[in-house]
Amino acid sequence: MDPFDTPTPLSQAAASHIAPPASTRETELIWAGTEGQLVNAGWFIVAILFCWTVLPVLWAIYRYLKVANHRYELTNQRLLEYSGILVKRVETLELYRVKDIAVSGTLFQALFGRGRVVLQTTDASTPTVHISAIASPQHVSQLIRDAVEQCRVARGVRAFDY
Numbered sequence: 001m002d003p004f005d006t007p008t009p010l011s012q013a014a015a016s017h018i019a020p021p022a023s024t025r026e027t028e029l030i031w032a033g034t035e036g037q038l039v040n041a042g043w044f045i046v047a048i049l050f051c052w053t054v055l056p057v058l059w060a061i062y063r064y065l066k067v068a069n070h071r072y073e074l075t076n077q078r079l080l081e082y083s084g085i086l087v088k089r090v091e092t093l094e095l096y097r098v099k100d101i102a103v104s105g106t107l108f109q110a111l112f113g114r115g116r117v118v119l120q121t122t123d124a125s126t127p128t129v130h131i132s133a134i135a136s137p138q139h140v141s142q143l144i145r146d147a148v149e150q151c152r153v154a155r156g157v158r159a160f161d162y
Contacts, residue, residue: 031074031143035067036114036133072131074140076147079119079129093129095151097121099159101144103137117141 037044040063047060065085073080081091098119105115115137119129134140152158 028076029073030076030147031140032071033131033134033140034071036112036135037064037067038109038112038114039133040064040067041108072134074144074147077151079144081129091126093119093121093123093126095144095148096155096157097123098144098148101141101148103141105137109133117144119144 040060043056043060043063047056050056062085066083069085069088070081070083073082076095078095079093081093083089083091098121100120102118102120103115104118109115114133114135117131117134117137117140119131121127121129131137131140
């Protein structure tokens with residue numbers, strides 16, 4: 001047996017301080033959801049009123065498919081946004097980049113238990129993330145807030161306001 005193959009206590013201790021790769025850390029799905037078709041209510045009404053013309057009906061079908069193929073997943077490390085009908089896109093937001101979380105919504109959305117969660121981030125590509133027309137927005141914002149805090153503690157990241 002080669003002496004270099006046997007792990008020494010020093011190498012084992014050093015290896016235990018190395019963080020596992022992100023793929024093994026991100027195993028916990030905290031929340032998954034989609035936009036509700038409620039965001040298309042206006043378009044559906046227009047399509048019904050003008051169903052004798054083809055264009056509003058085609059537009060309503062497009063809007064339906066767009067919302068049906070738009071979903072979110074919150075893991076313990078990231079918020080993933082999947083979108084697209086023919087061309088699929090995945091937008092990733094690292095949770096430690098979230099600075100502020102707000103909940104808003106219209107009266108119409110509130111009647112159906114839906115609302116919008118707005119995230120202000122330090123991400124250069126998407127400084128503001130809107131999670132629109134989701135069910136139980138207060139609960140989802142609390143899940144995001146808890147996940148952000150856990151992610152910051154795990155990474156040793158602190159937020160500074162300028």
